[in-house]
Amino acid sequence: MTSKIKMFPGTPLSEEDFTEGNVLFNVDQMRGDFAWDTGVAIGAYLAALKEGMLLGARCATCRRTVVPPRLVCEWCFRPMVDYVPLQDTGTVNTFSLCYVTWDVQRIKEPEIPAVIEIDGASPLHGIMHKIGEVEPEKVHIGMRVKAVWRPPSDRVGAITDILHFKPIEEV
Amino acid sequence: MGMRKVAVIGAGMTKFVRRAQETPKELSWGAARMALETADLTLDDVDAVCVGTAPDAFDSVHMNGEYLSDGAGAWRKPYMRSYVGGGTGVFAPIQGWYHVASGLFDLVLVVAEEKMSSFYPHAQAAFLTIFDHTTERPLKPNLLWIFALEMNRYMQTYGISKEDIARVSVQHKRNAADHPCALLGDADITVQDVLNSEVLAWPVQRLDVSPVSDGAVAVILAAEHIAKRVTDKPVWIEGVGWCLDTAYWTNRDLAYPRYVESAARMAYEMAGIREPRKEIHIAEPYDPFDYKALHHLEGLQLADRGQAPRLYIDGIAARDGNMPVCPSGGLLGVGNPIAAAGLMKIAELFWQLRGEAGDRQVPGSPRRGLAQAWGDLMQVGTVVIMGR
Numbered sequence: 001m002t003s004k005i006k007m008f009p010g011t012p013l014s015e016e017d018f019t020e021g022n023v024l025f026n027v028d029q030m031r032g033d034f035a036w037d038t039g040v041a042i043g044a045y046l047a048a049l050k051e052g053m054l055l056g057a058r059c060a061t062c063r064r065t066v067v068p069p070r071l072v073c074e075w076c077f078r079p080m081v082d083y084v085p086l087q088d089t090g091t092v093n094t095f096s097l098c099y100v101t102w103d104v105q106r107i108k109e110p111e112i113p114a115v116i117e118i119d120g121a122s123p124l125h126g127i128m129h130k131i132g133e134v135e136p137e138k139v140h141i142g143m144r145v146k147a148v149w150r151p152p153s154d155r156v157g158a159i160t161d162i163l164h165f166k167p168i169e170e171v
Numbered sequence: 172m173g174m175r176k177v178a179v180i181g182a183g184m185t186k187f188v189r190r191a192q193e194t195p196k197e198l199s200w201g202a203a204r205m206a207l208e209t210a211d212l213t214l215d216d217v218d219a220v221c222v223g224t225a226p227d228a229f230d231s232v233h234m235n236g237e238y239l240s241d242g243a244g245a246w247r248k249p250y251m252r253s254y255v256g257g258g259t260g261v262f263a264p265i266q267g268w269y270h271v272a273s274g275l276f277d278l279v280l281v282v283a284e285e286k287m288s289s290f291y292p293h294a295q296a297a298f299l300t301i302f303d304h305t306t307e308r309p310l311k312p313n314l315l316w317i318f319a320l321e322m323n324r325y326m327q328t329y330g331i332s333k334e335d336i337a338r339v340s341v342q343h344k345r346n347a348a349d350h351p352c353a354l355l356g357d358a359d360i361t362v363q364d365v366l367n368s369e370v371l372a373w374p375v376q377r378l379d380v381s382p383v384s385d386g387a388v389a390v391i392l393a394a395e396h397i398a399k400r401v402t403d404k405p406v407w408i409e410g411v412g413w414c415l416d417t418a419y420w421t422n423r424d425l426a427y428p429r430y431v432e433s434a435a436r437m438a439y440e441m442a443g444i445r446e447p448r449k450e451i452h453i454a455e456p457y458d459p460f461d462y463k464a465l466h467h468l469e470g471l472q473l474a475d476r477g478q479a480p481r482l483y484i485d486g487i488a489a490r491d492g493n494m495p496v497c498p499s500g501g502l503l504g505v506g507n508p509i510a511a512a513g514l515m516k517i518a519e520l521f522w523q524l525r526g527e528a529g530d531r532q533v534p535g536s537p538r539r540g541l542a543q544a545w546g547d548l549m550q551v552g553t554v555v556i557m558g559r
Contacts, residue, residue, distance in 0.1 A: 004527070005209075008352050009201030010186030010386060011193060023192060027291075030231045036304050046305070066422055068306055074417050094327070094425060096319030098372035102311055104293040110373070113316045115324075115421045125422045128307055128316075141327045160309045 086120035088147035132164030178398035178405035181210030181391035182518035187506030191385035196242030198387035218276035220245040223263030225509040257546025260513015261553040285508035319372035328426035329477025337365035339461035347500020349530035354506035384506035410556035412437030431470030431552035452537035455516035513544035
């Protein structure tokens with residue numbers, strides 16, 4: 001059928017069609033302000049962050065420790081009541097050197113997002129955060145890192161109470 | 172299981188373009204009309220309509236399904252919009268399939284549409300809301316992060332090089348040069364071009380990524396007694412599968428998509444396929460990024476873990492290879508208007524299995540093909556197997 005069809009619908013436009021006024025368009029902004037309740041489990045996680053601690057939850061049935069904590073184990077569907085403090089150290093599971101922002105602006109110094117497997121949680125269980133205080137080319141999978149916390153007086157109970165993770169000096 | 176046989180009997184699509192003059196409704200109508208006309212049907216023949224379209228945030232239209240409904244031919248008919256993120260394009264025909272297989276409807280029109288260009292300055296910002304608003308969004312993540320993180324983990328786990336992954340992009344974009352609707356077809360692109368392209372979020376470079384696009388695709392599904400009356404070349408839907416994994420994406424193995432495996436096993440069982448590597452003649456895995464095609468081929472059991480690059484190195488995945496992969500040109504080449512891109516793979520199998528794919532035709536009269544899409548927060552797999 002594509003072999004028989006000569007004309008497909010769809011008309012491509014270029015940026016000039018807009019700048020030169022070849023087409024009409026209207027512009028609007030969507031604005032929305034939200035306040036999200038943090039809930040039981042994430043509320044506990046954030047309260048612990050304010051105290052300078054990473055909190056996990058343990059499922060006794062599945063024998064795994066997850067992070068962030070949650071109210072229900074998604075695998076056995078039983079309640080997770082056992083909240084456990086984890087270390088603020090971990091291992092880089094994967095990372096990226098990112099040269100664009102969320103709205104695709106170019107940046108010179110890369111951001112270094114990473115998944116960090118947290119010590120005390122089950123294998124392959126970690127959180128997304130950023131790596132800092134390191135030469136970008138030295139970051140590698142398997143690298144040991146430690147959280148860099150805001151001073152206690154500046155903490156608000158948010159994931160950003162951890163500024164980033166930095167490499168642990170290997171002795 | 173008491174299910175009726177369901178055939179694809181028509182398909183239509185618009186060009187995939189960076190920026191379309193047509194509105195989402197107009198694109199939908201273009202694709203739907205082509206599907207109906209080429210099957211010699213009219214809207215009166217359609218019992219029900221299914222629409223797939225991805226996040227409402229792209230065009231800031233609340234209830235996008237209702238907005239699209241007139242362009243999709245849905246008024247005064249039973250109508251549903253499905254949504255499983257990037258997996259939507261292959262889920263919408265699954266929804267259409269169970270409408271017909273159940274015996275509820277005889278003829279269903281499935282339309283998938285996406286217009287990403289309305290979002291300023293770049294549609295990527297619309298993806299910000301997929302991250303958890305409390306634990307992740309304060310870090311100001313962007314969509315490229317999760318792909319870059321997953322790609323790096325995949326490369327590291329199996330020792331796969333950037334060069335091996337770039338071959339995927341090259342082959343798909345070359346295939347797309349033969350697609351009349353393609354946005355980024357390029358017959359002359361090389362691995363070096365991919366490796367030299369701008370680094371966005373290492374290891375992801377510009378030519379590893381599919382383009383933001385606008386477009387629509389439609390297919391018509393019919394029960395057996397209708398299909399045999401309307402066409403002498405029905406293409407049967409032999410198996411479907413879908414599966415959702417945990418949204419706690421940092422708490423699972425990023426190197427292997429288990430949810431794709433579950434979806435594929437469901438579809439293989441329904442289709443009676445025991446040896447997919449021999450029985451699937453064309454694969455259209457979801458390829459928004461080049462490594463994703465490899466990741467998915469492994470999840471689909473079409474390659475061993477970490478071995479999918481061999482399909483490209485050995486020429487098995489080429490259009491004239493033993494198991495062509497993305498002969499359409501895929502998302503990397505044809506374009507990635509999210510939901511429409513998934514349904515494009517279904518349309519491609521329809522044309523390929525009927526021998527109507529023109530310059531893209533896979534030789535050797537292929538009998539069976541598989542289309543797969545993937546989405547949400549790296550957690551959903553949708554699979555359709557089609558045969559003649």
